[in-house]
Amino acid sequence: MTRTPPTTVARVRLWRWRRNPLRRHSDVVEAWIVLAGWVLALAVGILAGLVAARTSASGFTARQARVHPVSAVVTSDAARTPAASDGYGDDRVWAVVRWTDRDGSVHTDRAKVVPGATAGSRVTVWTNRADRIVPAPLVGSAADLQAALTGALVAPAAGALVWGAGWLVRDRLIRRRMAEWDAEWKHIGPRWGNLSGGRG
Known part of the structure; x- marks a missing residue:
C-alpha cells in the first residue's frame, strides 16, 4: 500500500499587495x-x-x-565600616560636617565620607541655594x-x-471583515446548499 505524501500549502508572502481575485x-x-x-x-x-x-x-x-561644591570639615571621627542596612550601594559612611559659606555663615549637615575619616579632615560636598548638602x-x-x-x-x-x-x-x-464575511455567508450559504442539492 503506497502512502500519499502529505499536501503542503505554500505560504504566499505579501499577498495583500498583489492583485488577485480574493483580495478585498x-x-x-x-x-x-x-x-x-x-x-x-x-x-x-x-x-x-x-x-x-x-x-x-x-x-x-x-x-x-x-548647586555648587564647598570644602567642609568633618566634625567627629567617622565610623570605620558602613552600616549593613545603608542601602546606598557605596562604601561611604555618614558623618557630620561643617563649612562656611561666602558671607561667613557657618553651616553643619550630614554628608557621606570615606570610612574612618578623622575629625578635622576636609571633604568636598555639594550644597544647594538653601545651604543644604545634596548629592553630587x-x-x-x-x-x-x-x-x-x-x-x-x-x-x-x-x-x-x-x-x-x-x-x-x-x-x-x-473583526469588521469577519462580520462582513458572516453576513455574506448567511446570504449565499442557503443558495449554495440548494445548488448542491440540485446536483445530487
Whole structure:
C-alpha cells in the first residue's frame, strides 16, 4: 500500500499587495495599516528617544547650575565600616560636617565620607541655594551615559505604544471583515446548499 505524501500549502508572502481575485479592499487597507504602524513606531521611537536624551541632558546641566561644591570639615571621627542596612550601594559612611559659606555663615549637615575619616579632615560636598548638602550632580561622561540610557529606554516604549495603537486598529478591521464575511455567508450559504442539492 503506497502512502500519499502529505499536501503542503505554500505560504504566499505579501499577498495583500498583489492583485488577485480574493483580495478585498479591506486587505489593502490592512496592509497599509501594518506598514504605517511599523514606520511610525520606528520614527516615533527614534524621535522620542532623542528628545528624552536631550531633555535628560538639559536637566543635568540645569541641576549643576543650581548647586555648587564647598570644602567642609568633618566634625567627629567617622565610623570605620558602613552600616549593613545603608542601602546606598557605596562604601561611604555618614558623618557630620561643617563649612562656611561666602558671607561667613557657618553651616553643619550630614554628608557621606570615606570610612574612618578623622575629625578635622576636609571633604568636598555639594550644597544647594538653601545651604543644604545634596548629592553630587552628574557631569561629563556620567551625565552623557545617563542621558543616553534614558533615551534608549524611552525609544522602544514610545515605539511600542504606536505599534499597539496600530494593532488595535488592525484588530478592529479584522473583526469588521469577519462580520462582513458572516453576513455574506448567511446570504449565499442557503443558495449554495440548494445548488448542491440540485446536483445530487
